[in-house]
Amino acid sequence: MLGTTVPPRAGTAFGAPLGLWGGIGAAGATVGLIAGGLLTRYAGWEYIFFLNVPIGVAALLLAPRLVPESRLAGVRRRFDPLGAVTMTGAPLLLLVYAISKAPQAGWGSARTVTLLAVSAALLVAFLAVDASGRGIRPAAVRPSAGR
Numbered sequence: 012m013l014g015t016t017v018p019p020r021a022g023t024a025f026g027a028p029l030g031l032w033g034g035i036g037a038a039g040a041t042v043g044l045i046a047g048g049l050l051t052r053y054a055g056w057e058y059i060f061f062l063n064v065p066i067g068v069a070a071l072l073l074a075p076r077l078v079p080e081s082r083l084a085g086v087r088r089r090f091d092p093l094g095a096v097t098m099t100g101a102p103l104l105l106l107v108y109a110i111s112k113a114p115q116a117g118w119g120s121a122r123t124v125t126l127l128a129v130s131a132a133l134l135v136a137f138l139a140v141d142a143s144g145r146g147i148r149p150a151a152v153r154p155s156a157g158r
Contacts, residue, residue, distance in 0.1 A: 091140075102130045102131075105126050105129055106126075106130040109126035
């Protein structure tokens, strides 16, 4: 989002917004640790879940006003269910499940090896789907963009 909000141009200081973003992230992490510690110590650990609700509501309300539209003009977007299933759903889910259950089942067990193999096969399927060009990629990340 930062690259589309403040696009890099010749002769401009793109490092300033990037530095500001990094500084805000570091400050947020610091304040989050301190506030989380105080909240859990004096109110109880359950209250940390209520802290995200007002932040999420504020982000939902402010984002349409503060973040400019970044869609590519003239590009029709479509949902890619094959890409979603072959990457985000199945291979990552199977990989995490296989790694978390491997200590009990054994790293060399048929179950663990099968889950890891199916996860790898689905990852290869995702790469094939992505290479076929079915997904929409901005010009900056297309392989031919730099030529």
